[in-house]
Amino acid sequence: MKITIDRAALLKPLAHVQSVVERRNTIPILANVLLRAADGTLSLTATDMDLDVVESVGCSVDQPGQTTVPAHTLYEIVRKLQDGSEVELTAVGDSGRMTIRAGRSNFSLPTLPMEEFPALSGDTLPTSFVLSAADAKTLIDRTRFAISTEETRYYLNGIFLHEAKAGDVAVLRAVATDGHRLARVQMPLPTGAAGMPAVIVPRKAVQEIRKLIEETDGDVQVSLSENKLRFAFESSVLTTKLIDGTFPDYERVIPTGNDKMLRVESSMFKRAVDRVATISTEKSRSVKLSLTSGTLTLSANSPDNAQATEEVDVDYAAAAIEIGFNSRYLMDIADQIDEGSKAVFAMADAASPTVVTDESDDGTLYVLMPMRV
Amino acid sequence: MTSQRTLCRDCFTWPPSTSAAPPERCPRCGSRRLVSHPELDRLSIAHIDCDAFYASVEKRDDPSLLDKPVIIGGGRRGVVSAACYVARIYGVRSAMPMFKALAACPHAVVIKPNMAKYAAAGAEVRALMRDVTPLVEPLSIDEAFLDLSGTDRLHGGAPAETLARLTGRIEEKVGVTASIGLSYNKFLAKVASDLDKPRGFFVIGANRIEQFLADRPVSMIWGVGKALYRTLLADGIRTVGDLQGLDERELMRRYGSIGQRLARFSHGQDSRAVEPGSVIKSVSSETTFNDDISATDALRPYLWRLSEEVSDRLKRKALCGWVVTLKLKTADFRSHSRQRRLSSPTQLADRIYRTADSLLEDAVDGRRFRLIGVGVTDLAGDRLADPRDLAEPGLERRHRVETAMDAVRAKLGKTAIMKGRGLRVDTLKQSPSSRLHPEDDTD
Numbered sequence: 001m002k003i004t005i006d007r008a009a010l011l012k013p014l015a016h017v018q019s020v021v022e023r024r025n026t027i028p029i030l031a032n033v034l035l036r037a038a039d040g041t042l043s044l045t046a047t048d049m050d051l052d053v054v055e056s057v058g059c060s061v062d063q064p065g066q067t068t069v070p071a072h073t074l075y076e077i078v079r080k081l082q083d084g085s086e087v088e089l090t091a092v093g094d095s096g097r098m099t100i101r102a103g104r105s106n107f108s109l110p111t112l113p114m115e116e117f118p119a120l121s122g123d124t125l126p127t128s129f130v131l132s133a134a135d136a137k138t139l140i141d142r143t144r145f146a147i148s149t150e151e152t153r154y155y156l157n158g159i160f161l162h163e164a165k166a167g168d169v170a171v172l173r174a175v176a177t178d179g180h181r182l183a184r185v186q187m188p189l190p191t192g193a194a195g196m197p198a199v200i201v202p203r204k205a206v207q208e209i210r211k212l213i214e215e216t217d218g219d220v221q222v223s224l225s226e227n228k229l230r231f232a233f234e235s236s237v238l239t240t241k242l243i244d245g246t247f248p249d250y251e252r253v254i255p256t257g258n259d260k261m262l263r264v265e266s267s268m269f270k271r272a273v274d275r276v277a278t279i280s281t282e283k284s285r286s287v288k289l290s291l292t293s294g295t296l297t298l299s300a301n302s303p304d305n306a307q308a309t310e311e312v313d314v315d316y317a318a319a320a321i322e323i324g325f326n327s328r329y330l331m332d333i334a335d336q337i338d339e340g341s342k343a344v345f346a347m348a349d350a351a352s353p354t355v356v357t358d359e360s361d362d363g364t365l366y367v368l369m370p371m372r373v
Numbered sequence: 374m375t376s377q378r379t380l381c382r383d384c385f386t387w388p389p390s391t392s393a394a395p396p397e398r399c400p401r402c403g404s405r406r407l408v409s410h411p412e413l414d415r416l417s418i419a420h421i422d423c424d425a426f427y428a429s430v431e432k433r434d435d436p437s438l439l440d441k442p443v444i445i446g447g448g449r450r451g452v453v454s455a456a457c458y459v460a461r462i463y464g465v466r467s468a469m470p471m472f473k474a475l476a477a478c479p480h481a482v483v484i485k486p487n488m489a490k491y492a493a494a495g496a497e498v499r500a501l502m503r504d505v506t507p508l509v510e511p512l513s514i515d516e517a518f519l520d521l522s523g524t525d526r527l528h529g530g531a532p533a534e535t536l537a538r539l540t541g542r543i544e545e546k547v548g549v550t551a552s553i554g555l556s557y558n559k560f561l562a563k564v565a566s567d568l569d570k571p572r573g574f575f576v577i578g579a580n581r582i583e584q585f586l587a588d589r590p591v592s593m594i595w596g597v598g599k600a601l602y603r604t605l606l607a608d609g610i611r612t613v614g615d616l617q618g619l620d621e622r623e624l625m626r627r628y629g630s631i632g633q634r635l636a637r638f639s640h641g642q643d644s645r646a647v648e649p650g651s652v653i654k655s656v657s658s659e660t661t662f663n664d665d666i667s668a669t670d671a672l673r674p675y676l677w678r679l680s681e682e683v684s685d686r687l688k689r690k691a692l693c694g695w696v697v698t699l700k701l702k703t704a705d706f707r708s709h710s711r712q713r714r715l716s717s718p719t720q721l722a723d724r725i726y727r728t729a730d731s732l733l734e735d736a737v738d739g740r741r742f743r744l745i746g747v748g749v750t751d752l753a754g755d756r757l758a759d760p761r762d763l764a765e766p767g768l769e770r771r772h773r774v775e776t777a778m779d780a781v782r783a784k785l786g787k788t789a790i791m792k793g794r795g796l797r798v799d800t801l802k803q804s805p806s807s808r809l810h811p812e813d814d815t816d
Binding site: 367372 | 762
């Protein structure tokens with residue numbers, strides 16, 4: 001294999017694939033990136049056995065071929081090369097080495113045979129549909145903060161992506177929960193998604209997909225089977241295994257009869273919660289919301305007797321109520337509601353789940369468990 | 374030379390010292406229990422330690438045991454939890470394996486620990502301590518530091534007198550004896566209480582403290598365990614005096630942060646305050662089997678009983694914790710512990726058990742175990758305990774079941790109602806030994 005490529009063109013796909021490679025690996029081949037050169041294209045593949053990313057980039061191929069080299073090392077080398085330089089990658093036959101040359105810099109890295117490289121991608125997946133980058137972003141951003149990190153409940157360690165009905169309308173839904181809060185976002189079901197399997201997308205895949213979305217404006221091709229999901233972008237394809245488990249029946253925990261309605265401008269609310277929570281303990285981070293007609297009083301106190309209160313003008317006309325929440329969870333939700341838009345809290349009592357929605361977006365809904373205060 | 378100050382521990386009077394030599398008997402009541410020290414009326418940091426506490430409680434409840442050697446410990450395979458002073462004459466010590474203790478003292482009366490009873494007596498002792506100062510820092514069920522600074526006027530006497538009256542009240546109301554160590558900091562107070570036992574009162578003053586400490590072994594310094602002791606010996610440091618000759622920075626360079634403590638303690642300096650807040654850091658319970666066990670199914674009933682035990686005590690103390698720890702000791706005495714952090718703190722036996730059980734499944738691999746233990750750490754007040762869970766609606770129902778069972782037991786006794794998973798004859802016979810772990814659990 002022998003190719004020549006512009007440093008910047010090589011750096012970008014390398015940055016994507018190296019973030020998939022785990023820093024500590026017991027299996028040597030998993031620390032490597034698979035390089036394949038043919039037909040004027042270099043493709044780079046990295047995997048952690050649960051997900052893989054394949055990136056393609058145009059280059060001048062002097063001699064087609066393939067090899068694998070340590071991903072982080074190659075990334076670091078290319079990153080440190082002079083900007084604007086031409087990089088030449090050469091791996092000759094069975095030499096077991098690949099040389100990297102740019103200007104007056106020379107490197108030689110040990111290679112491992114590509115036959116050892118595990119393959120995830122390649123097969124075709126039965127269900128396929130297209131999402132705009134903006135929609136894909138919404139599905140992830142509105143839910144991922146609620147993903148659980150608890151190992152024992154592995155089935156909560158991802159986003160539950162599935163088809164559902166909202167009234168008569170078929171929708172694509174993403175749901176995540178850690179037991180304390182739940183986030184649900186939905187949008188009209190894209191063409192081709194009907195009959196899709198319900199899947200749980202693992203947290204690491206969600207993070208990597210989110211990074212790839214950030215760099216695209218175009219559409220995203222999504223395809224999936226019962227145990228694999230693929231996101232295809234212009235020049236990168238991510239394939240991930242799915243979490244093998246059953247997501248809980250979340251609809252049962254979304255209350256429908258909550259009638260104490262609070263409307264508050266979200267960014268102002270968030271800043272007030274943040275200020276009051278300063279003195280709340282690291283462990284509980286609780287703040288109390290005391291509501292009377294037209295006024296919300298946020299308060300917090302600490303075991304060593306510090307106290308804080310702040311009053312906020314709100315739309316509230318129901319009976320007075322006091323209810324406590326984890327301040328971080330309140331802010332996570334407020335973060336997802338656009339500046340200037342109002343958050344709508346539907347409450348029942350201090351012990352029952354509260355529903356939060358975004359007044360300007362009827363596709364999202366959050367459920368928040370109160371804390372005893 | 375400063376003159377001695379003397380206190381009678383029976384009539385709480387201060388006989389005048391006519392010369393440097395203190396009187397042998399109290400001129401007022403004739404008691405020989407006098408304590409004398411030049412700084413006696415000025416020192417205010419105390420360590421109070423009950424004498425052979427578990428054994429003393431048993432002797433209190435059965436006077437026929439008074440002159441017999443009594444060992445508190447569990448089963449053929451257990452260890453000695455406590456030995457009375459009669460048993461100690463035969464060489465029986467705490468934490469000694471039971472078979473060794475019985476070899477040393479074959480006629481000893483062995484009593485299985487009744488933790489509930491000791492905890493009740495310990496709570497009475499602590500309540501009496503708190504009557505004299507809010508600054509009580511418990512170290513375990515039967516010992517605590519007390520800071521009596523500035524209480525002279527309140528109690529109408531120097532701290533030494535207040536302490537003498539306090540141990541008198543502990544004897545009278547709880548029926549056990551305690552020893553007092555009095556000094557000007559925690560380190561020395563703890564050292565002192567160990568130097569005159571049982572029913573003792575030892576005073577360590579600031580005057581010539583370095584001389585006092587110089588000949589003592591470095592192992593007396595809190596924090597010097599077996600490993601560090603060996604290291605110090607290898608470096609030629611055997612006594613506290615050897616440490617006194619070394620610079621604090623040099624000791625820190627050699628031994629890390631403990632080096633600072635070594636340096637300061639060796640000169641009798643300890644700036645730690647008596648902190649009533651740092652009470653309990655973890656709640657745990659463990660049991661040693663009569664015969665080694667390797668099968669998960671056979672371990673589970675023990676695990677459930679221990680989880681219940683830990684849960685009971687968390688509930689009683691209005692606590693809950695974020696981290697569940699499983700401890701196993703193999704037949705060759707290797708300890709293994711695994712822990713898992715929960716999404717919310719718990720005090721429920723059911724959640725403690727389920728979490729420990731998932732750890733157990735990972736740990737069991739055919740090895741034979743001689744001991745199993747469960748603990749909950751990273752504690753918080755029970756206001757945060759076991760909130761409803763959006764992803765697990767069943768949790769709330771299990772929570773209610775457990776609360777209902779607790780209510781039945783409170784009325785009718787512990788065995789009135791039980792879960793099937795705990796019903797195994799051998800686990801019922803064996804009562805687990807359990808402890809509350811304060812910040813620095815001595816003993």
